Amino acid sequence: MPDRDFSQGAAYVKGRFVPLMEAAVPVTDWGFTRSDVVYDVVHVYHGGFFRLADHLDRFERAMQARHLAPPETRAQMEDILHACVGLAGLNDAYVSMMALRGRPRVRGSRRPADCDNHFMAYAAPWIDVIPPEVQARGAHVLIASVPRVPDGSVDPTVKNFQWGDLTTGLLEAHGQGFDTAVLCDAEGFLTEGPGFNVFVVKDGRVLTPDRGSLEGITRRSVLEICADLGIEATIAPIPRALLESADEVFATTTAGGVMPIARVSTGHTTHILGNDRPGPISAALREEYWRRHEAGWHLTPVRRDLAETALAR
Amino acid sequence: MPDRDFSQGAAYVKGRFVPLMEAAVPVTDWGFTRSDVVYDVVHVYHGGFFRLADHLDRFERAMQARHLAPPETRAQMEDILHACVGLAGLNDAYVSMMALRGRPRVRGSRRPADCDNHFMAYAAPWIDVIPPEVQARGAHVLIASVPRVPDGSVDPTVKNFQWGDLTTGLLEAHGQGFDTAVLCDAEGFLTEGPGFNVFVVKDGRVLTPDRGSLEGITRRSVLEICADLGIEATIAPIPRALLESADEVFATTTAGGVMPIARVSTGHTTHILGNDRPGPISAALREEYWRRHEAGWHLTPVRRDLAETALAR
Incomplete structure (x- = not known):
């Protein structure tokens, strides 16, 4: 695989790692045309995922609730998230995981059960929802x-x-x-x-x-x-x-x-x-939230070796 | 432009015509990540769009309701729909048009007004919602x-x-x-x-x-x-x-x-x-609906010359 520019972010789409700006959803994927997709977002703070297991738990519950079953196991999904962050070379990141309904195997079918579900993920530089x-x-x-x-x-x-x-x-x-x-x-x-x-x-x-x-x-x-x-x-x-x-x-x-x-x-x-x-309580909670991040509370270090493995695929 | 295979359908994405199976939405487009998109679907019956102006009217109202303003004019959108059907070589087709929020021009912005809205369309072989x-x-x-x-x-x-x-x-x-x-x-x-x-x-x-x-x-x-x-x-x-x-x-x-x-x-x-x-009234209405199609009711012939122009872009 040639060197590619992952500096804007790295994505995993249908089994391949690509620069985020190249990652795309087919226009006929029900994940788009019916918004038939669940997702989760975990952040990476100073090289560690925050509460990664909690995010994966919630994501699994969401997939089950919507009858979405991509082929990747939970362990594989976790490795993919590590690899995306590693490829993008980020210490602070916004990391998204998605399960999409996909497209029907049978042309013309309107049945969700006929679709090939798939998993997507990406890591992008950190962005605050409120500046x-x-x-x-x-x-x-x-x-x-x-x-x-x-x-x-x-x-x-x-x-x-x-x-x-x-x-x-x-x-x-x-x-x-x-x-x-x-x-x-x-x-x-x-x-x-x-x-x-x-x-x-x-x-x-x-x-x-x-x-x-x-x-x-x-x-x-x-x-x-x-x-x-x-x-x-x-x-x-x-x-x-x-x-x-x-x-x-x-x-x-x-x-x-x-x-x-x-x-x-x-x-x-x-x-x-x-x-x-x-207000004082808001400020105190905010300070404590970030203080705990500094102290490593619920942080899982990014396994950067998985980026090498990903590139070798 | 090299010959491309439009037999599975033809799409218009960000100013280019591509085979439908290559048409995709960026994974970070708000049209996907917020389902911030409106659409319409018109059908082509025996070489003619059915009530094309009515569909375009409704599509325009939908765009206005959601503050979506892609760069294409209504006349250009209409030409693009003709070109998609022509490229796909279809006599009976399902033709979709979409206006997506797009991505923010300003990195990290969470403001819809900061996004570059865009128009997408595609023509695919006819599919019945109910077989x-x-x-x-x-x-x-x-x-x-x-x-x-x-x-x-x-x-x-x-x-x-x-x-x-x-x-x-x-x-x-x-x-x-x-x-x-x-x-x-x-x-x-x-x-x-x-x-x-x-x-x-x-x-x-x-x-x-x-x-x-x-x-x-x-x-x-x-x-x-x-x-x-x-x-x-x-x-x-x-x-x-x-x-x-x-x-x-x-x-x-x-x-x-x-x-x-x-x-x-x-x-x-x-x-x-x-x-x-x-039932008898359902059957009569169904028969009359298709009989009027045969008679050319509200049909606009597909302008196949626009496919040539599209390929030359």
Whole structure:
């Protein structure tokens, strides 16, 4: 195999490793034409995957929930993720894994069971979901008018690309000058934002929604850190009014960690939190989250030798 | 340009014409990773596009609704569709057009407005959504237990690839031995199935849902044919009980036309329609739909000269 430029990222597609910019999905793959695909994203911090086993567990559950069974074993998928990071030569990375329905073996079939499912993955340089300078001042967030898709129609704990409602919220937020959006469900309970979980702090208690949300790995980390720090933290229904009267609000995501929010707006009225900057509990959780990274908490060193093996394929 | 094999279909991707099997979407395109894409499908019958202007009108409305603006003009898009069919050498074809969000110009941006939107299209040999032999006996359909995503969360009149609820219904139907599924909304009103509109016939009246559904072009054609034949036809709320007690049920779609349904089941009880075969009104509408095709109704001849121009690009 000739030397190839993996500096923009490295991908695994149908059994081959290619530069990320060459990685593509067939236009007739149901992973695209029906968004019939599940995914997960794990990050690499200073040469180590964060909570890799937890991400792989969630990814496996998602595949099972959607009857997706690519040929690679879990161990092979794990090796592929290592190889992608190694090929890209990254110390800090955003690493995506996907299982796609694929295309039917029988021409013209409309049956998911007739499709050859396949696994894809890639490692790209780290990107924050909310830019670092916005995290520093605290994000300005619109409560979008579009209701989140109900859990009964599309299970939000099965990580998927069906972002229609989230994108509508994002377009609405950007159109009004906000950094991003959060969505409530049709009953007026807080759910999540485009790519992140949401937390509310009220009277010293930390709350995160029990519905309409991914069971985020960063969310789980925050709940564990709260327990260790003696902060009461609960997964519970959060009425919109509580969000609008919160003491602090923050977002969590793999691609950004704990991200403080300084303003929450309905579009008509804007609730400015604290002194229009990250609140003390948000800041403490953020600091502790990254301190634990430095200490190697849940980190799995990237096995760079697997990149050599991958290139030899 | 060397001779290429377009016999499996021809596609237009980022300004180039390629064999369909080579057409692909970048793995980091938001059209894939956020299913941030709208599409439309028009069919070609015996060398002519059916209701091409109506499909392009709907496609334009969908792009506007999602703030998608690819560089091609409508006239250029239309020429590209002609060229795809011409390159593939097809007389009967399934022709898809798509507008994708694309990728951000600014690395790391999470703003839809920062993305380069793009237009894709392809022509492939005709495929029926429901196989012809199943249409002949009448399809066996499960009323899926999964509720359709509400219109307020994801607008079903903006044709999209977010098939999560529809795929869940399809998996449920196939698991129980049915040909396909229809979905009701959370309030128990009939919506649509995976890739088709649904019609109910009761006491000589034809009804199709007013919610949870694409405004199908075949659906519109059937409503027009009903008017011409003096059959009362209405867009209206259809409670699930009416579906379960219908005299006839049929589906409509671009990729199949009018498709009779012979059985509708809740999983527990199966309602056998008529004599377990296509009903008389369904059969008459199907016949008239194809008879009008033969007569050239709403057909635009494929301009095969555009394939030559395309190859010269």
